[in-house]
Amino acid sequence: MLATTLTLLLTLPAQAAAPPGAATCSGCHGPRADAAIPSLAGRSTESILAALLAYRRGEGSPTVMDRIARGFSEPELRAIAAWVARP
Numbered sequence: 001m002l003a004t005t006l007t008l009l010l011t012l013p014a015q016a017a018a019p020p021g022a023a024t025c026s027g028c029h030g031p032r033a034d035a036a037i038p039s040l041a042g043r044s045t046e047s048i049l050a051a052l053l054a055y056r057r058g059e060g061s062p063t064v065m066d067r068i069a070r071g072f073s074e075p076e077l078r079a080i081a082a083w084v085a086r087p
């Protein structure tokens with residue numbers, strides 16, 4: 001109960017500040033590492049942004065991330081990367 005309340009208090013402000021699109025990332029990129037979907041835990045803003053920009057340029061052979069990355073402008077991707085990488 002106390003832990004739940006604390007978790008709510010700690011997570012609510014961060015969620016309220018999520019830039020457009022950032023809340024959808026965790027639907028696939030959960031807290032646990034998965035064979036098909038790489039974990040973003042512990043990744044820096046710059047490394048996440050670099051991956052997103054590469055997907056947007058069509059690099060690699062992504063299954064879904066190219067379409068997701070192309071749905072956002074570079075400033076939007078930067079805001080999303082910073083939010084996803086927050087401690």
Ligand code: HEC
Nearest residue numbers: 021024025028036037038048051052062063064065080084
């Ligand atoms: C539909 C599920 C899905 C959603 C939603 C999704 N991703 Fe992904 N993500 C993947 C998969 C699968 C990969 C592996 C590359 C591929 O196949 O497209 C990936 C790869 C990545 C990588 C590269 C990780 C690495 O280790 O190289 C980054 C960074 C990333 N996603 C960020 C995001 C961000 C930020 C969002 C939210 C805007 C997001 N993803 C939303 C499924 C998803």
